[in-house]
Amino acid sequence: MEYLFVVKSHVTRALKQLLHQKRRFQSSTKMAKSKFEYVKSFETEDRLDPGHCIIIALRCSNFQSIVENHGFKRPNDNRFIKLMEDATKDVMGDFKDLKVGYTFADQCNLVFPKNVTIYRRRGPKLLTNLCSLLATTFVHKWPMHFEVPLDLTPIIEGTIYLLPNYQGLRDFLTEQQLQCHYRNLYETVLWSLVNVTGISYSEAAETLEGTNEGEKNEILFSRCNMNYNKECDAFKKGSIVVRKLVPTEVTTPEGSTALRNASRLIVLYTDFSKDCFWKTVLSCEENTKLNSKRNYFKDLERNTKLLPHTWIVVRIDGKGFHKFSDKHNFTKPNDIRSINLMNCAAQKVMAEYPDIIFSYGQSDEYTFVTERYSRMLDRNSNKIMSTIVSLFAATYVYNWNKVFKGTSLKYCPAFDARVVLYPNISSLRDYLSWRQADCHINNMYNLCFWMLVQKRDLSHQEAEERLCGTFSNDKRALLLSEFQCEYDEEEAIYRKGTILHRKNPEECVESLSLSRNETLYSFRGNEESSLLGNLKCASDIITVHVDMINDTFWSERPWILGNERDAKTLEDLDE
Numbered sequence: 001m002e003y004l005f006v007v008k009s010h011v012t013r014a015l016k017q018l019l020h021q022k023r024r025f026q027s028s029t030k031m032a033k034s035k036f037e038y039v040k041s042f043e044t045e046d047r048l049d050p051g052h053c054i055i056i057a058l059r060c061s062n063f064q065s066i067v068e069n070h071g072f073k074r075p076n077d078n079r080f081i082k083l084m085e086d087a088t089k090d091v092m093g094d095f096k097d098l099k100v101g102y103t104f105a106d107q108c109n110l111v112f113p114k115n116v117t118i119y120r121r122r123g124p125k126l127l128t129n130l131c132s133l134l135a136t137t138f139v140h141k142w143p144m145h146f147e148v149p150l151d152l153t154p155i156i157e158g159t160i161y162l163l164p165n166y167q168g169l170r171d172f173l174t175e176q177q178l179q180c181h182y183r184n185l186y187e188t189v190l191w192s193l194v195n196v197t198g199i200s201y202s203e204a205a206e207t208l209e210g211t212n213e214g215e216k217n218e219i220l221f222s223r224c225n226m227n228y229n230k231e232c233d234a235f236k237k238g239s240i241v242v243r244k245l246v247p248t249e250v251t252t253p254e255g256s257t258a259l260r261n262a263s264r265l266i267v268l269y270t271d272f273s274k275d276c277f278w279k280t281v282l283s284c285e286e287n288t289k290l291n292s293k294r295n296y297f298k299d300l301e302r303n304t305k306l307l308p309h310t311w312i313v314v315r316i317d318g319k320g321f322h323k324f325s326d327k328h329n330f331t332k333p334n335d336i337r338s339i340n341l342m343n344c345a346a347q348k349v350m351a352e353y354p355d356i357i358f359s360y361g362q363s364d365e366y367t368f369v370t371e372r373y374s375r376m377l378d379r380n381s382n383k384i385m386s387t388i389v390s391l392f393a394a395t396y397v398y399n400w401n402k403v404f405k406g407t408s409l410k411y412c413p414a415f416d417a418r419v420v421l422y423p424n425i426s427s428l429r430d431y432l433s434w435r436q437a438d439c440h441i442n443n444m445y446n447l448c449f450w451m452l453v454q455k456r457d458l459s460h461q462e463a464e465e466r467l468c469g470t471f472s473n474d475k476r477a478l479l480l481s482e483f484q485c486e487y488d489e490e491e492a493i494y495r496k497g498t499i500l501h502r503k504n505p506e507e508c509v510e511s512l513s514l515s516r517n518e519t520l521y522s523f524r525g526n527e528e529s530s531l532l533g534n535l536k537c538a539s540d541i542i543t544v545h546v547d548m549i550n551d552t553f554w555s556e557r558p559w560i561l562g563n564e565r566d567a568k569t570l571e572d573l574d575e
Ligand SMILES: Nc1nc2c(ncn2[C@@H]2O[C@H](COP(=O)(O)OP(=O)(O)OP(=O)(O)O)[C@@H](O)[C@H]2O)c(=O)[nH]1
Pocket: 317, 318, 319, 320, 321, 322, 323, 325, 330, 331, 332, 333, 334, 335, 336, 338, 339, 363, 364
């Protein structure tokens, strides 16, 4: 009976979702499409091979600064361990397909089983959704674990591993746990030497140089009177999050209470090297054993090096923002608070990464363009995507309370990101025009739609029908005749979206008294000598809400994209 009830509610939810998607599809197809749509063909799906376990390995690239800025207890801070466990649980709570989560220090490994089909196994979509959700949960849950406020946003770098069988998964996680142990042993002895014997940090580090595991244990015992085996399991083994059926009290349809098994996320501090974890806890259908040769993982990492000399475009999009905006009572059709949050997050990303020369945002999406010859993060696509999306998402949540004042964040948003390469300026400009044309089409449609709903009391369906088959001029006429609203007088930020670009380097030359060549070189995205980038200064970034489809915007700002004739060769770059 209860089972039937659960199935029924699942079916109803699925049908509702289908209906919602169909409606959205219909209304989007009713909207005009721009001539720039062809640039979509540059986008790739990057599906991961079927029949492989997928591991999304995430690590916080600015962890050291977080440790130093917030007075973490050394060698381990229990508050941080609990925060990471909480964040891992939240991500696994949202992504029910995840089978195991393993977190230690600043690292979090999330495991999808072989047969997972979520997002059609698109690697970037999986990676960036998990990565951004971990980042937003980290920021949101920080105050629940730390009294000291978080003073910088986490940047999370992600890697995808594909493992062909459960033996591979066991080897991978066992190896990770060994790394956790080595790291913890080193840190425990180091900080015990400092705290117990009173020697300096550098003296302690010197003492440990070149020592093996046994010697470290001996130093800890003889000099600090501590037995490593007695240290807390959470420190030595890390935290393993798994699902377990737990008897839970439920209310039956008749109104009485009963005990039923419900899936819960629990944390274990156990060994991946033990058979019982794989047989009993994971109920693994394949036989696995403890393998001593585990140095093959580098080959199983998805290599995603991006083609050199092409424009790298990263587009971020909010996950389920239709629901998110509803739950947080966004004003319709545009909520300036969310737009401000998005713009602020984009500024932060540009200030942090000088190779990003341009960005464009509208609705729940943001596009970042890196300098054509950029060597940012070694042009590793997964690292670029995860770094940008995590910093962006974390900043969005970090500033939430300041911008949304009375409205508390009900749940953490996630964003996905994709990387698209454009080979020349014309295709890149067409891409940007496509996004701005989309902003215009959506904004005009949404403005008409909500005017009809809010001021004429039309139902959603009636408003959709009223707008079906109308062109831009029809909508302008409707706005003017029925609502005395001149479309072009609407706020430019809504009609055109937001463009962020860097100042003309010539102006910066004057202010920095550097030679012209030096500054231009740095603007060409060379990481090693990024003079202007070192300023990491948001005041270098200009915000405008203007048309960028016509030539004027670009001819007035020739320094942004340069000139196709000046395209560089490999030799030019090596000079
Ligand atoms: N009311 C309101 N809604 C907004 C605003 N910005 C974004 N949204 C909502 O966010 C949605 C963004 O569109 P999509 O990205 O296609 O939809 P989504 O729900 O995020 O779905 P996925 O991206 O596929 O996960 C819009 O359709 C709006 O419903 C805003 O300023 N005000």
